[in-house]
Amino acid sequence: MRRLLAVLVALAGALTLAGCTAEASGTAPITDGRPLRITTTTNFITDTVGRIGGDRLEVTGLMGPGVDPHLYRASAGDVQALREADIIFYGGLNLEGKMGDLLADLGRSRTVRAVTDGIPRDQLLRGPGTSEADPHVWFDVTLWQHASRAIAETLAAADPGHAADYRRNLDAYLAELTSLDAGIRERMAAVPAPRRVLVTSHDAFAYFGRRYAVEVAAIQGISTAAEATTADIERVAELIASRQVPAVFVETSVPRQTIDALLAATARRGHPAVVGGELFTDAAGAPGTPEGSYLGMVRANVDRIADALGAPAAAGG
Ligand SMILES: [Zn+2]
Known part of the structure; x- marks a missing residue:
């Protein structure tokens, strides 16, 4: 049994390496029984990831209350936390405008997922006088439901053994969001x-x-x-x-x-x-x-x- 587990872990490791080049959307399983290590940017993303992941995750959030993500620059400690993560969740759509290059670089060696990737493109707004998409999707609660689904899918793909837990937590959370929206x-x-x-x-x-x-x-x-x-x-x-x-x-x-x-x-x-x-x-x-x-x-x-x-x-x- 132990031997079989070791083989599975090795296989999962190989899949992870193979998955690295496949970019942010797909994730090979990366757990070997330990909690997934997650690093997030804004604190409301940290909260949402925590709600969906429950106690299956070790989550490190970089930005606390009162922090402006548009202007935020990663400290040396942040870079360390990002490098140690199995998965990085961030807002995307240039919300973390000063971290773009760093996140792109990290995306070559691990799953880096913009939670706004889960939102249908035709529901995005452009900023006034610009072609840039507006990143502030979280104040439409139905759009945050799409972001929450993207988080749950990413966790389930990385940790298929607990996919049912993530989906159950997601369903409960989506119900709360539906009630909030109303x-x-x-x-x-x-x-x-x-x-x-x-x-x-x-x-x-x-x-x-x-x-x-x-x-x-x-x-x-x-x-x-x-x-x-x-x-x-x-x-x-x-x-x-x-x-x-x-x-x-x-x-x-x-x-x-x-x-x-x-x-x-x-x-x-x-x-x-x-x-x-x-x-x-x-x-x-x-x-x-x-x-x-x-x-x-x-x-x-x-x-x-x-x-x-x-x-x-x-x-x-
Ligand atoms: Zn803003």
Whole structure:
């Protein structure tokens, strides 16, 4: 028996080597009974991988709360964690803009999977004035279901002995996401239509806006790498004043000075908008808090947006 296992392990190793050149989509089995070692980028990807993998995985997340993935550069310790991983999950669509070369390089020797690969291409949006796809898919919960399936498929292929566990965890998670999606639709529909305008510093909510019928406006584009201009601030201030939008939002992963400049420009137009709260855009909250999970960050955002824009309080809180 032990001998057979050794042969199987050797065979799995050979398959892994053969699979390396086959690029990110296919994965040969790589486990020999030990937990899979996974390294992830943003903390909401870390959370989702953890929900699907359960205790079968050793997950190392690189980016904590408040970290901006657009600007993030891997440290020496991160590179080590990436090199030790069996599988790397990242957002893709240039979300981790400064890590592209590193991830491509690592993809030659292990499975490196962009979770957004699971999303049908015709459901992706382009950023304004660019041909680049918008990476902020997670605020359309149905798109995050596709990303979750991609994670489960990748884990099942790498660890077929536990594929049934991953699929069972996935099904439970998808059911929670379906219920979350329905809750968001209901909550946003309660905001009076003229005020259903979501203003943030960077353009992270286009998918949210499309899915939940909310108009979105942002000072910066889909990446925080480009600076906001005065013209951008004046354009958004004009919209806020003309629509009498009561509140704008700061983001946990973006400095708030552009929002302060926006409020000053809005006040000059005689419309005193306020900060409606802080939204989790490109990072979930601290581990162990309700906002530390993907579901929790989305729920917290929706509550803050609906409350600040004047929706009646949600039934049962
Ligand atoms: Zn972003």
